[in-house]
Amino acid sequence: MEAEFRLIPGVVATGVGYTGGNAPNPTYQQVCAGGTGHAEAVQVEFDPSAISYAELLGRFFDQNDPTRGRSSAKSQYRMAVFTHGAAQEQAVRSAVAEIERKAGREVVASIEPAREFHLAEEYHQRYFEKAGRAGTCSF
Secondary structure, three states: HHHHOOOOEEEEEEEEEEEOOOOOOHHHHHHHHHOOOOOOEEEEEEEOOOOOOOHHHHHHHHHHOOOOOOOOOOOOOOOEEEOHHHHHHHHHHHHHHHHHHHHOOOOEEEEEEEEOOEOHHHHHOOOHHHOOOOOOOOO
């Protein structure tokens, strides 16, 4: 998703990392081994005068079917949206309700308050570019 977000006009910066858990300064190996509670995540900084939070959510949910995937709160690959404040939480809840209405299925993506974001190791940043892949990945 990091590569997808970087292509969106109005996105100022992105970073790949870990959030939602309790381990201080987690490493990729620790997160993958389980037990940290962290999810692999993308932090997105955006200009709200160029793109709205709701539009970013729409892009995220277009690329990631929130009615499928891992719903386990323990999985580092769980589908989750980490919100900063009540307005973002309400926007996600509204988007989820609309998706459930249209899809006729329950959304498994969790809505979690944002916690400390730990930037992943450098080799994870801009992974597709470093791997020589011009395209992006859709999930």
